[in-house]
Amino acid sequence: MPAFLTGAIAYLANLVVVFGLYPYRDYIKGFDAARRTVPNPSRFCMYRYWGMMKNPSQPLLLAAPQGLLYFGYALGSGGSTGAILGGIFSGYAKVFVSTIARRMSVSSRYNRLDRLTYSSFLNCVISSSRHYGVLSFFMGGLATSFIAVLWHGVSLAVLSQMPRNGMLESTWDAFRIHSLLTFLSNPVRNTFRSSLASRERAGGVQCLRNYAAGEAAIFREAGGVFLTMWRTKGVSFFLNGVLLTTFKTSVPFAITYGTFRFFGGSIGSSVQGSGNGYIGGRRFLRRY
Numbered sequence: 001m002p003a004f005l006t007g008a009i010a011y012l013a014n015l016v017v018v019f020g021l022y023p024y025r026d027y028i029k030g031f032d033a034a035r036r037t038v039p040n041p042s043r044f045c046m047y048r049y050w051g052m053m054k055n056p057s058q059p060l061l062l063a064a065p066q067g068l069l070y071f072g073y074a075l076g077s078g079g080s081t082g083a084i085l086g087g088i089f090s091g092y093a094k095v096f097v098s099t100i101a102r103r104m105s106v107s108s109r110y111n112r113l114d115r116l117t118y119s120s121f122l123n124c125v126i127s128s129s130r131h132y133g134v135l136s137f138f139m140g141g142l143a144t145s146f147i148a149v150l151w152h153g154v155s156l157a158v159l160s161q162m163p164r165n166g167m168l169e170s171t172w173d174a175f176r177i178h179s180l181l182t183f184l185s186n187p188v189r190n191t192f193r194s195s196l197a198s199r200e201r202a203g204g205v206q207c208l209r210n211y212a213a214g215e216a217a218i219f220r221e222a223g224g225v226f227l228t229m230w231r232t233k234g235v236s237f238f239l240n241g242v243l244l245t246t247f248k249t250s251v252p253f254a255i256t257y258g259t260f261r262f263f264g265g266s267i268g269s270s271v272q273g274s275g276n277g278y279i280g281g282r283r284f285l286r287r288y
Contacts, residue, residue, distance in 0.1 A: 001074065001265070001266050001267075002074070003071055003072075003074035003075040004071065006070050006071060006073075006074035006265060006266070006267065007067050007068060007070050007071025007072075007074065008067070009070075009260055009263050009264065009265040010066055010067045010069070010070030010071070010256070010260050010265060011063055011064065011066070011067025011070075012263065013066075013256050013257075013259035013260040013262075013263055013265065014063040014066035014256045014260075015059060015060070015063040016259055017252055017255050017256045017259060018059045018062045018063050018252075019052075019059050021251075021252055021255070022048055022049060022052055022059065023044055023045040023048035023049065024251075024252070025248050025249075025252070026044075026048060027041070027044055027045075028244065028247050028248045029244075029248065030044070055104075057120070057121045058101075061097045061100060061101070061121070062097065064093050064097060065090045065091075065093040065094040065097060066090070066253075066256055068086070068089035068090050068093045069086045069087070069089060069148070069152050069153070069156065070086065070156070070260070070265070070267065071086070071089060072085040072086030072087070072088065072089035072090065073085065073086035073153065073156045073157075073160075073267060074267060078156075078157065078160050078267065078268050079157060079160075080157065082153070082156070082157065082160075083149055083153030083154055083156060083157040084149050084153060086148075086149075086152070086153045086156060087145055087146075087148035087149030087150075087151075087152060087153035088148070088149070090145070090148045090152055090153075091141055091142075091144040091145025091146070091147065091148035091149075092138055092141040092144070092145060094144055094148070095137070095139070095140050095141045095144050095199075096137050096138060096141075099136070099137050099138075099139075100121065100124055100125070100137070103118065103124055103128055104118050104121070104124050125137075132204030132205065132206075133204045133205045133206040133207075135205040135206075135207075135208065135210070135211040136200070136201070136204045136205040138211075139199045139200065139201065139205055139211065139214050139215070140195075140196045140199035140214075140215070140218055141215075142215045142218075142219075143192050143195070143196060143215070143218050143219065143222065144196065147185065147188055147189055147192065150181070150184075150185045150188060151178075151181050151182065151185045151189075152178075152181075152253070154181055155174070155177050155178045155181050155253070156267055158177050159173065159174055159177060159257065159267065159268075160267045160268025161268065164261075164266070165261075166261075167258045167259070167261060167262040168258065170257055170258045170261040170262075171254045171255055171258030172254070174253060174254035174257035174258065175250055175251065175253075175254035178249075178250040178253045178254060179246050179250045182242060182245050182246050182249065182250050183239075183242050183246075186238065186239060186240075186241070186242040186245065187238035187239070189245075190229075190237060190238050190240060190241070191222050191225055191226045191229075191238070192218070192222045192225075194221070194225055195217075195218045195219075195221035195222045195225065196218065199214070199218060201214050
């Protein structure tokens, strides 16, 4: 399947999932394990969907990273090359989308300090580019791409080697694999979390040299966090939040993959669910 078509189907599948599970991620974040309380479900969903209707560009933007993940994977012809390329596309797209969302937020420091207001997505891109530079949209992209390769890219690489099943079986396979990668990549995500949270630079990023310096600073800070947390917190720091992330991210990823297969998308395996066929002339040796 051509890379562009693969990316388009994945984007459409994720757009459906983003719309259907729009309140889901924030609802999971609001769960308090200590008090065992969650926000009122019906009211919470109503407010979230009402906010989406007032800004319909949100789901269109949120679906972009997954679409580019699949596009990059297919463009790289799968395997390790596809996982790296898909992770890079997905990582930089995620940084771009999160930067747009933060700058358009009413509570953003851009609105408070610089008194900038944006009437639309396009207006935000144009005005922000003038004030902070085009490269400011992608600050933190290298670290985010590194995480995306280890997390989402490897997940697709494993899924591409599995027998082709129906939507429910594909969803379950994707959930199992992505959940495992969520656990394995959690130390990396926790190490970079604080440095990526403060990736904005005062005065913006006006040249490539400043961009490279900012990316290097993110990795240096992450290295310091790793050494400090390893001495003070130990293993518990690197495993913190893995269960919440599984529900928050692995569930939508799995449903997106199942929907992608339901829409006719494919990223590799042509073997049916029996597992007794051939892949590229070689018998599939392992049942997952």
